[in-house]
Amino acid sequence: MKNILSIKNLDITFRTNAGNVHAIRGVDFVLPQGKTVALVGESGSGKSVTMKAVTGLLDQNAVINSGKIFYNETDLLTLSKKDLRQKINGQQIAMVFQDPMTSLDPTMTIGEQIMEGMFLHKKISAADARKRAVELLNLVGIAEAERRMKNYPHQLSGGMRQRVVIAVALSCEPKILICDEPTTALDVTVQARILNLIKDIQAEMNLSVIYITHDLGVVAKVADFVNVMYAGKVIEVGTVEEIFYDPRHPYTWGLLSAMPDLETDDDRLYSIPGSPPNLLHEPKGDAFAPRNKFAMKIDEREEPPMFKISETHFAATWLLHPNAPKIELPAELKSRLMRSRKAAGYE
Amino acid sequence: MSEPLLKVKNLRQHFKISRSFTVKAVNGVSFEIFPGETYGLVGESGSGKTTIGRSIIRLYDPTDGEIFFNRDKISGDLSKKIWRRLRKNMQMIFQDPMSSLNPRKKIGDIIGEGLDIHKLYSSRKERNEIIGEILKKVGLSPAHAERYPQQFSGGQRQRVGIARALVMNPKLIIADECISALDVSIQAQVVNLMKDIQHETNCAYLFIAHDLSMVKYISDRIGVLHKGYLVETGSTREIFSNPAHPYTQSLLSAVPQPNPVVEKNRKLISYDAAAANYENRTMRRINDEHFVLD
Numbered sequence: 001m002k003n004i005l006s007i008k009n010l011d012i013t014f015r016t017n018a019g020n021v022h023a024i025r026g027v028d029f030v031l032p033q034g035k036t037v038a039l040v041g042e043s044g045s046g047k048s049v050t051m052k053a054v055t056g057l058l059d060q061n062a063v064i065n066s067g068k069i070f071y072n073e074t075d076l077l078t079l080s081k082k083d084l085r086q087k088i089n090g091q092q093i094a095m096v097f098q099d100p101m102t103s104l105d106p107t108m109t110i111g112e113q114i115m116e117g118m119f120l121h122k123k124i125s126a127a128d129a130r131k132r133a134v135e136l137l138n139l140v141g142i143a144e145a146e147r148r149m150k151n152y153p154h155q156l157s158g159g160m161r162q163r164v165v166i167a168v169a170l171s172c173e174p175k176i177l178i179c180d181e182p183t184t185a186l187d188v189t190v191q192a193r194i195l196n197l198i199k200d201i202q203a204e205m206n207l208s209v210i211y212i213t214h215d216l217g218v219v220a221k222v223a224d225f226v227n228v229m230y231a232g233k234v235i236e237v238g239t240v241e242e243i244f245y246d247p248r249h250p251y252t253w254g255l256l257s258a259m260p261d262l263e264t265d266d267d268r269l270y271s272i273p274g275s276p277p278n279l280l281h282e283p284k285g286d287a288f289a290p291r292n293k294f295a296m297k298i299d300e301r302e303e304p305p306m307f308k309i310s311e312t313h314f315a316a317t318w319l320l321h322p323n324a325p326k327i328e329l330p331a332e333l334k335s336r337l338m339r340s341r342k343a344a345g346y347e
Numbered sequence: 348m349s350e351p352l353l354k355v356k357n358l359r360q361h362f363k364i365s366r367s368f369t370v371k372a373v374n375g376v377s378f379e380i381f382p383g384e385t386y387g388l389v390g391e392s393g394s395g396k397t398t399i400g401r402s403i404i405r406l407y408d409p410t411d412g413e414i415f416f417n418r419d420k421i422s423g424d425l426s427k428k429i430w431r432r433l434r435k436n437m438q439m440i441f442q443d444p445m446s447s448l449n450p451r452k453k454i455g456d457i458i459g460e461g462l463d464i465h466k467l468y469s470s471r472k473e474r475n476e477i478i479g480e481i482l483k484k485v486g487l488s489p490a491h492a493e494r495y496p497q498q499f500s501g502g503q504r505q506r507v508g509i510a511r512a513l514v515m516n517p518k519l520i521i522a523d524e525c526i527s528a529l530d531v532s533i534q535a536q537v538v539n540l541m542k543d544i545q546h547e548t549n550c551a552y553l554f555i556a557h558d559l560s561m562v563k564y565i566s567d568r569i570g571v572l573h574k575g576y577l578v579e580t581g582s583t584r585e586i587f588s589n590p591a592h593p594y595t596q597s598l599l600s601a602v603p604q605p606n607p608v609v610e611k612n613r614k615l616i617s618y619d620a621a622a623a624n625y626e627n628r629t630m631r632r633i634n635d636e637h638f639v640l641d
Contacts, residue, residue, distance in 0.1 A: 042530040042531070042532060042533075043501075043530055158392065187391040187392055187557055188391075188557065188559065188598065188601040188602055188603070189391065189597060189598060189601045189615075189618075190391070191601070191603070192601040192603070192615055193615075196615075214530060214531055215531075215603065216531070216605040217560075217602070217603025217604055217605050217610070218603055219605075219607075220603065220604060220605050220606055220607040220609075220610040220611075221603055221607075221610040221611065221613075223607070240607040241607055241608070244605065244606060244607050254532060255531060255532065256605065258531050258532045258534065258535035259531050259534075259535075259560070259605055260560045260561060260563070260564040261560060261604055261605055261606070262559075262560055262563055262587065262602065262604065264560075264564055265564075267542075268539050268542065269535040269538055269539055269564070270535065271532055271533075271535035271536040271539055272532040272535075275500060275502065275533070340605070340606040340609075343606055343608075343609050344606055344607070344608030344609055345608065346608065
């Protein structure tokens with residue numbers, strides 16, 4: 001399988017008044033051609049920053065200490081801002097942002113907004129651009145596309161606006177679509193329709209898609225591969241089945257157990273104690289150790305490397321070291337995993 | 348069964364936007380909440396869930412209908428005495444912990460405001476003790492009373508929002524999307540805290556949310572809203588195992604499940620919302636704990 005995007009050992013620091021925040025601490029990430037990869041984690045774990053680095057949208061105070069971001073064979077970090085904007089952003093890599101209420105320009109009609117990128121990136125006549133824009137609106141499931149072209153964003157509902165945002169992102173036929181929490185602002189029924197829409201378009205246009213989200217329900221629906229991030233690192237990566245039916249990192253366990261499924265009837269929800277570390281102060285050893293009840297002595301001294309579980313499944317926890325003691329999974333997680341494996345007919 | 352704590356009868360809440368245009372946000376909604384239970388209110392955005400919460404606590408003046416709380420009638424014009432009782436016994440937790448705390452006030456004063464107004468302490472020392480106690484209960488420390496909201500994270504601020512509601516020792520707490528702005532792991536902490544407090548003080552919750560898995564987990568009974576109408580209400584078990592209204596069915600079919608194989612084979616049940624017309628319908632009884640709008 002060819003990787004259309006691969007990030008190697010990315011390391012980013014933000015210079016702030018309070019000091020240097022080491023937000024990304026060596027991230028490796030791959031996006032196979034035509035697949036969907038999800039980046040999961042709490043706020044502040046570095047999901048959005050990683051993707052902003054890919055699109056060159058990092059804030060002024062960000063310093064990239066090391067790392068490479070390959071789009072096909074090009075290292076995006078070696079390109080100038082101008083090249084990145086003219087050749088990559090929009091044309092090759094497009095982004096769908098979280099809030100459809102604020103990511104459209106309220107003073108432009110939606111037709112103009114869809115055509116804007118085409119005029120910028122392509123030699124295209126106004127008539128052709130128009131035709132293409134109407135096609136795109138049809139593709140994203142907006143009825144009466146001709147008439148809607150003349151509408152302003154405030155005339156549309158939230159779900160419709162998110163469809164327009166997707167149409168804008170697709171206007172220059174990108175190869176990679178990055179969706180940053182595309183449905184958190186939307187209702188469940190609308191969310192399900194938007195996710196299905198992105199899936200259909202993906203198949204049609206052979207897109208590779210990255211989802212940034214903390215909603216594991218969304219991840220289960222769309223993803224082929226999952227990367228779990230914590231404190232600026234990917235701490236577990238695997239196929240969606242491996243992550244949901246056979247998670248290995250205690251943080252992934254916590255995330256899964258904290259979200260009730262429709263079967264959950266325990267008296268209490270499992271919650272990960274404490275809060276994520278402040279990256280203003282570099283954590284020593286495993287960054288998750290203070291919140292991890294399975295933490296061992298070595299966690300306080302040394303950061304765990306990625307241990308291999310299968311060809312596609314890796315996790316960074318000392319529990320996977322051959323010398324680590326065998327541990328019993330928390331009961332609520334155990335029954336949860338049994339239940340979901342059974343419902344899925346897994347193994 | 349005991350007497351209901353809150354009784355909403357035929358509540359209507361309309362907003363006149365201009366001479367010719369009125370938004371009919373809530374249309375003839377009736378339900379009851381019993382002491383110590385959690386009633387979940389679900390529905391899409393614009394369905395009227397937040398409006399109902401705000402009408403009940405009288406941030407709005409209901410257009411029509413009656414609301415009874417703790418045997419007092421709290422709709423229409425109220426006497427000073429009933430206002431005070433309502434303001435003390437019903438509290439609200441807001442959605443956004445970033446914007447619902449006054450940035451210029453210390454945490455202790457934010458929490459203590461209700462105590463000050465209702466004069467629920469006899470000395471300064473007692474006031475600070477009450478505040479310290481409540482901070483401990485929500486998992487913060489009494490020393491935090493001297494800090495300002497911006498010194499806290501989102502999860503901690505929501506704890507302050509809960510403490511502010513709890514300090515009045517209310518009988519009913521209206522929780523309007525109070526966890527949706529929080530991270531998954533923090534959501535679980537807050538929900539556990541709310542459950543613990545309910546066990547301890549036997550307060551009731553009106554839990555307004557759009558995350559159905561969480562609503563199912565926390566609620567004893569549920570009401571489903573659509574376009575300002577209560578289309579179905581019943582015990583959580585009944586609603587989730589035998590949803591009777593087509594809108595409820597479509598809503599439940601869209602709840603994302605953290606299970607990839609199940610999720611990828613799922614079929615959505617579609618519902619033509621535009622064609623739905625709920626005017627002049629009546630609630631039909633399915634059984635003692637389940638009603639649907641026909």
